Amino acid sequence: MKTTTRLSRWHSFIYTVSLAAVMFACVDDDVPVFNNGYIEAYVPIYSLDESTEVEITEAQEFINPGKIYKYADYIFISEASRGFHIIDNSTPSSPVKSGFFNIPKNNNIAVKDNVVYADSGFDLLAIKIMSDGSLDVRRSVGMFDIGVTGDLPPLPGFYFECVDDEKGTVIGWEKQTILDPQCYY
Amino acid sequence: MKKLNLILTIVLAFALWSCEDGESAFEFDNQGTSTSGSIAKFQIDSKYLYVVEENSLSIYDVTDFEQLSQLSKVYVDREVETLFRLGDILYLGTTSGVLFYDITNVNQPSYVSSYDHITACDPVVSDGSYAYSTLRSSNTCGGGSDVLDIINLSDISAPSLTASYDVASPYGLVLFDNYLYVGQGLNGMKVFDITDVTAVTEVVSYDEITAIDFIRDGENLIITTRTGLVQAKVGTDGTLSVLSKINY
Numbered sequence: 297m298k299t300t301t302r303l304s305r306w307h308s309f310i311y312t313v314s315l316a317a318v319m320f321a322c323v324d325d326d327v328p329v330f331n332n333g334y335i336e337a338y339v340p341i342y343s344l345d346e347s348t349e350v351e352i353t354e355a356q357e358f359i360n361p362g363k364i365y366k367y368a369d370y371i372f373i374s375e376a377s378r379g380f381h382i383i384d385n386s387t388p389s390s391p392v393k394s395g396f397f398n399i400p401k402n403n404n405i406a407v408k409d410n411v412v413y414a415d416s417g418f419d420l421l422a423i424k425i426m427s428d429g430s431l432d433v434r435r436s437v438g439m440f441d442i443g444v445t446g447d448l449p450p451l452p453g454f455y456f457e458c459v460d461d462e463k464g465t466v467i468g469w470e471k472q473t474i475l476d477p478q479c480y481y
Numbered sequence: 482m483k484k485l486n487l488i489l490t491i492v493l494a495f496a497l498w499s500c501e502d503g504e505s506a507f508e509f510d511n512q513g514t515s516t517s518g519s520i521a522k523f524q525i526d527s528k529y530l531y532v533v534e535e536n537s538l539s540i541y542d543v544t545d546f547e548q549l550s551q552l553s554k555v556y557v558d559r560e561v562e563t564l565f566r567l568g569d570i571l572y573l574g575t576t577s578g579v580l581f582y583d584i585t586n587v588n589q590p591s592y593v594s595s596y597d598h599i600t601a602c603d604p605v606v607s608d609g610s611y612a613y614s615t616l617r618s619s620n621t622c623g624g625g626s627d628v629l630d631i632i633n634l635s636d637i638s639a640p641s642l643t644a645s646y647d648v649a650s651p652y653g654l655v656l657f658d659n660y661l662y663v664g665q666g667l668n669g670m671k672v673f674d675i676t677d678v679t680a681v682t683e684v685v686s687y688d689e690i691t692a693i694d695f696i697r698d699g700e701n702l703i704i705t706t707r708t709g710l711v712q713a714k715v716g717t718d719g720t721l722s723v724l725s726k727i728n729y
Contacts (some may be wrong), residue, residue, distance in 0.1 A: 358729040364518045364705050366696050368511035371703055373710060388701055388712045396671045406525035406530075407515035411546040413530050414521065422546040436549055437667075441534055451693060452520075452562075453617070453652065453666055454605070 328455070328480045337477035338449035338456035339382060341468040349398060350416075350423060350433050356381065356396040360469040362450035367407045368375055376450035377467045379414075399423075401467065403450075417465075448481045457481050483653035484509065518694035519653040522646045524566045529587055533557075533564040533573060540587050552588050563604040570637065574656060579614050579693065581637055589603055596632045596640045604694075608657055610634060611643065611678055615651035627651055629663060631678050643678050653694030660684065664692030666707060672719045684719040705726040 302383045320390055321390035336408035338360070338416065369384040379399040399405075412423040420439040424432040449456045449469045455477040489678035514525050517637040524531040525569045529727070538561070539554040545644040565576035571590065573580040578597035600614060604616040611630040627650055633643045646670060652664040661673045661681075670692035672684040691707040701724065709728040 367515040406523040
């Protein structure tokens, strides 16, 4: 009888500690609620062929627009893992999407004196835009530890389908309504 | 002979025209540096490129693009998300607080101090006297608060919290004279008057501008939202007049 009581108290103690631990973990960690059923989430797009082309092309559709930059009369909007959109903003009341800067595995840029500094996976590129429109690309190999953003969607605050490395390299993200995404950023 | 001249002229004109056409798509004939929104991980000035990765801060010499060199790299025992620079101070937004680094010596950035908190953090901006940091913990099971923290930097070795204001789901932010603009994603955006940081007042909110981040462009704001790129003129009272929108 005495043993039972002790055990029961012990159980109660464990229960209380566990509960406190769970609550503490819940408050302390920034873990959102999962298993929400079908909700909007980011889904990774895996590369089928590894394009290494750094080039300026005609304007492209926005797929996963992210960060913004301003350079002279231009606005750049990053396109997750692909490069950035170029917007001619000479007239802020009527900006024109004028081209796309294709840089594989790129998520972050900075520009100085017609040179675009861009991450491309583990590498840092210095891309000089020459007066004839051609590009002089200098690649510093292996400057980054894990790629600057790793395998995360373009913007925080969204659920996403966890990345499966066996499917290839993530080159972009698209929003879809999917069942119970198990990752959040 | 006249015919030949004509043909030559046409060929020449065509050559010039195609040349012009090639350049009109892109004419980066500009000097200067880019500016970025508050959720950036790269910052640049006339000499240096600053980069944060998840666990590090590095500085590159960009004086000559053909001879890019890494001057320093320091490891940061935090999860770094954003980078802001003002003068010789770098402000690192991390998931557990704002970190301040002195970069007077670019070969050896030195950790100055941190302003710590327990939940997820978003970007930080500063006017030198105060740092403004948004803290978003929406969707967490603990239901923690979403706030804007104003941090006093009069002694940067010992930053202290001046005031904290509730703001639903805050993302990027930008200072514009006496106003602070805070993006709130699905919740729109808010404009605060920060003339007196201990008594910040909300000037106006825009539910329809689902702002994520901002760049100041002269008297205008460039705003990325969940649905597109918005540009707006800022009035003397801090209110916005939308100039244009490009939908995603």
